[in-house]
Amino acid sequence: MNESGFNKLYWGFLFIMLSFRIQGFDILPDIVGYLFFASGFSQLISNSKYFSIAAKYNMPMIILSILSIYQAPAQSGGINLGLLGIFSIPIAIASFVLNLLVVYNLFMGINDMAKKREQTDLVKESEEKWNQYKLLQIASVCSFILIFIPLLGVLYIIAILVISIVLTISILGFMKRCTESLGN
Template structure:
């Protein structure tokens, strides 16, 4: 019954993780990922009430990331090409990061509670490690990127390392959500 909800969580994460662009069109826009997560939470609410708390953050993220459908191609840490940095863009980016961290927390906490209720120690430990790792790296990324924009090219290696670790952790969480499709399907 709940397997489709966890499957949608997985695909939602895939849309959020990977940005594939064709010219100026974003093939995998983040807002589609948040729509999938929102629909997953609607399915999973009857499994655990904590998922209800994720609906509003996912709706806010859908709205805030609608702008991502058109890719300008000028925001790249690796190529050092940036649009003019304005306060609105930095505030919006920070808000998206904070809400995204909260949304991932709610999803992980729901899985954690279900794993405890069902005596699934391995899943409980895996989701706890995944959440803590994600929180640490996402917080470091959120606070460090504005500072790294002002450093020389040789310091970009730190941003690249953080981004690679973040990518690995997000893939780990997506795979955990996919595994829940089988272990928490009822």
């Protein structure tokens, strides 16, 4: 049961961390990732209270992520708020905060499980992965500020993209190790 739960968390991270759009449609929609998370949390909930907390924050993310499946491509320069106009801003802020709460509780649930099984390497790594994820999310938000400085903004966004790919691979590897060490 734990192995299946961790596999679902693995797939959830793959979908929420990677975003590829073709003509505005996300071909790896976040909603699929949050549905994987929901299934994984339900299988792991008996192992840590943090998975229960993560599941509660995950429910609104399933709903909010529906709004990000399609984003109209920008036709001209400037800021494109999309179909919801000014309401996109509070929705984006809520999504940002809820996403951090889901992922924080996910990593703390793994941390809790690893402590109970005396897997000190996974305890330390879960804390590191949470800090890395949090910093990447904050850095991504900061890219909206630097976009107004053309050369610096482009370099910053390229750096964030590279870091995001490296962190995604790192988190997916961590989830595989959790499956092997905590999955039984």
